Amino acid sequence: xxxxxxxxxxxxxxxxxxxxxxxxxxxxxxxxxxxxxxxxxxxxxxxxxxxxxxxxxxxxxxxxxxxxxxxxxxxxxxxxxxxxxxxxxxxxxxxxxx
Amino acid sequence: xxxxxxxxxxxxxxxxxxxxxxxxxxxxxxxxxxxxxxxxxxxxxxxxxxxxxxxxxxxxxxxxxxxxxxxxxxxxxxxxxxxxxxxxxxxxxxxxxxxxxxxxxxxxxxxxxxxxxxxxxxxxxxxxxxxxxxxxxxxxxxxxxxxxxxxxxxxxxxxxxxxxxxxxxxxxxxxxxxxxxxxxxxxxxxxxxxxxxxxxxxxxxxxxxxxxxxxxxxxxxxxxxxxxxxxxxxxxxxxxxxxxxxxxxxxxxxxxxxxxxxxx
Numbered sequence: 001x002x003x004x005x006x007x008x009x010x011x012x013x014x015x016x017x018x019x020x021x022x023x024x025x026x027x028x029x030x031x032x033x034x035x036x037x038x039x040x041x042x043x044x045x046x047x048x049x050x051x052x053x054x055x056x057x058x059x060x061x062x063x064x065x066x067x068x069x070x071x072x073x074x075x076x077x078x079x080x081x082x083x084x085x086x087x088x089x090x091x092x093x094x095x096x097x098x
Numbered sequence: 099x100x101x102x103x104x105x106x107x108x109x110x111x112x113x114x115x116x117x118x119x120x121x122x123x124x125x126x127x128x129x130x131x132x133x134x135x136x137x138x139x140x141x142x143x144x145x146x147x148x149x150x151x152x153x154x155x156x157x158x159x160x161x162x163x164x165x166x167x168x169x170x171x172x173x174x175x176x177x178x179x180x181x182x183x184x185x186x187x188x189x190x191x192x193x194x195x196x197x198x199x200x201x202x203x204x205x206x207x208x209x210x211x212x213x214x215x216x217x218x219x220x221x222x223x224x225x226x227x228x229x230x231x232x233x234x235x236x237x238x239x240x241x242x243x244x245x246x247x248x249x250x251x252x253x254x255x256x257x258x259x260x261x262x263x264x265x266x267x268x269x270x271x272x273x274x275x276x277x278x279x280x281x282x283x284x285x286x287x288x289x290x291x292x293x294x295x296x297x298x299x300x301x302x303x304x305x306x307x308x309x310x311x312x313x314x315x316x317x318x319x320x321x322x323x324x325x326x327x328x329x330x331x332x333x334x335x336x337x338x339x340x341x342x343x344x345x346x347x348x349x350x351x352x353x354x355x356x357x358x359x360x361x362x
Contacts, residue, residue: 044110047110047113048113050113051113051116051117054117055120059133059136064121064124065120065121065123065124065129065133066117066118066119066120066121066122066124067121069113069117069120069121070114070117070118070121073110073113073114073117074114076110077110077114
């Protein structure tokens with residue numbers, strides 16, 4: 001496992017733990033904040049995890065299934081859009097290698 | 099596998115579409131088995147978290163002794179609630195006793211009373227929880243202390259319906275007398291006039307009778323002296339032969355919960 005993959009795995013784990021904490025303990029959108037940060041640094045790679053973490057959080061918090069997924073995905077899209085189109089940051093530098 | 103990789107590359111639109119599909123499908127009970135499977139291992143965790151959210155930290159981290167004390171405390175609380183219920187019941191019985199005592203003091207000795215609870219109302223009628231089985235008869239008068247409530251018009255096995263005081267469905271011959279001390283127990287002496295009450299209007303009061311606003315109205319007979327209301331307005335009838343008066347009820351039949359049927 002490369003260092004990059006290891007870091008990414010830890011981040012995904014933290015993401016799921018944060019969703020758990022938010023659903024059961026802290027009434028504050030911690031996961032959304034974390035998704036925003038990850039979307040800024042990791043770009044489109046976050047899409048897949050935004051989707052699954054959304055489902056996980058819906059199941060934990062007894063919400064309508066898919067609602068948090070949609071919110072997270074739209075957030076990730078907006079962050080990416082702002083980053084590339086509005087702030088003009090270089091997409092190639094921020095995207096993760098294949 | 100290739101399709102999944104391809105799907106991953108397309109990313110956003112695919113995931114949003116998938117999330118939307120899941121969102122829409124969740125309006126049907128399609129995911130209930132999945133939710134049940136998911137919730138089963140988390141049930142005890144949820145309970146702990148619910149306690150945490152309620153600030154009930156002791157329930158989770160309490161020792162055996164603390165736990166037994168809490169159980170004892172819970173039992174004491176339940177006992178307290180039960181005792182409060184008993185006190186309320188005794189208070190109700192005491193109230194009923196007081197009402198019966200006032201009835202016995204007011205009415206002749208040969209009258210008896212059958213207590214009944216008001217269990218409903220519709221329009222001009224009240225429904226009580228005593229019927230044919232308890233000896234309720236058509237035409238029986240229903241009172242609350244010294245106040246008239248109505249007259250029984252329909253009797254069923256375990257229920258009866260009565261027409262409320264103030265309904266135009268019934269007419270009562272009444273006596274009007276001054277609202278002065280000692281007049282209530284001796285209304286015949288203090289009487290000022292007679293009439294027939296229908297609804298909230300007293301008709302056929304003779305013109306020469308000196309009735310006035312504030313006078314009390316009682317039933318004329320069978321049994322006499324039951325309060326019907328108080329006169330609030332007087333005017334002459336259209337044919338100028340009689341006076342008419344409007345009365346206000348001294349009780350609100352719609353608010354009653356307990357009444358008494360007069361048994362001769």
